Amino acid sequence: MSAALFDLSDRIALITGSSQGIGYTLAKGLAGAGATIILNARNSEKLEAAAERLRAEGATVHTNAFDVTDQKAVTAGIEAIETSVGPIDILVNNAGIQRRMPLEDFPAQTWDELMRTNLDSVFFVGQAVARRMIPRESGKIINICSVQSELGRPSIAPYTASKGAVKMLTKGMAIDWGKHNIQVNGLGPGYFKTELTEALVKDEAFTAWLVGRTPSGRWGNVEELIGAAVFLASPASSFVNGHVLYVDGGVTATL
Template identity: 55%
Template structure:
């Protein structure tokens, strides 16, 4: 049974993995045997994270940096990584940003920036990697969505729109690429303690509300996502396609 979850020999690219959720996923896949490519927009940040993952796991870890919204840069990076590191068997589209502002106040520029990074970036990188995977008739793409793919809260409309779009992009990718042997799924985290939610986690009233609203009764952590990521990256999920797995302590299952 354990061999079904073994990632030995698999090369996995995790975007936005210098910190937070991406960093935890990179470490988890490395511990499961994968050769991991740590990504950031800034190469020094990626290199520091890659060194840390290697020290903790002993795995083969590579650092890279590129802008996920710049298609020529993405294409060049994927070509280089496939030539120098190995064929990418798993892509985790994790890179994302948040912007908190009421809909009536947010600028079009800030709206577009959030959509570009959270949704268009996943499309660009996903399509770039799929172009390599499709001729091989194998490969796994995991998009990191959110409970905001299903729910909405005031003040984060562009993020909610982007993550809702990413959930359906996951379905669209699966519809087009599953016949060629690819698997495309998503993980939708609940509220996790991370850099992106630092202001919320420091708010006693919000924390109390969240823990009462969540059946598990607590905030999540990035490490809570690792098991789902390993499963979706491994042969154990061979017949799973187009699905969004909510890892949210039960938040989206109750009224």
């Protein structure tokens, strides 16, 4: 009985920004729980390479390359997935970017790029998928938030603003779509070792600060996000809605 609560067999999951990093790891984790996976990114070659790695491990994987910041491309991509693969049961809005510089020097065009990627894409893809989930009266949407949905750090104010907005959009989605048996929740990673954080991991001063700041006393390993993602994607979370689950080693719990 307990295992069945986390079983994703016969479910189709779309994960945006999943050719590498956290998105790829979450796709791998959902596949391990039985889901059919659809990888998404803009680079078709990287996408196919990621798919082949997952297939070699026994996963059922499809790919669909479209730009999540382009609403027309999103609409066409979701239609193609539902026509060729089947109804999307699980959506993980993972695509995102980071840009670091002092706020007073932050160019408007970089602000627009960051917001379009981190926030607009969640609205575009979430809306396109929800429009199809609503008539089916079923669905799971997981928006990737961050500890920066709650906390600030020097030189990343626009990123913090975007992730704070994703947290509140998650709550809004849950409020509007909960009546259709759609659960919308956020997954908030802390500091994890990925391709994008490699420079920070190698920065001895930053790592020393982070280890001292984190109750668990270390960087996170991306595989430690899988359990939370499977929970939020599965029947086990059928009455969890509008919540952000932080997987951060305790960073948001301490000053």
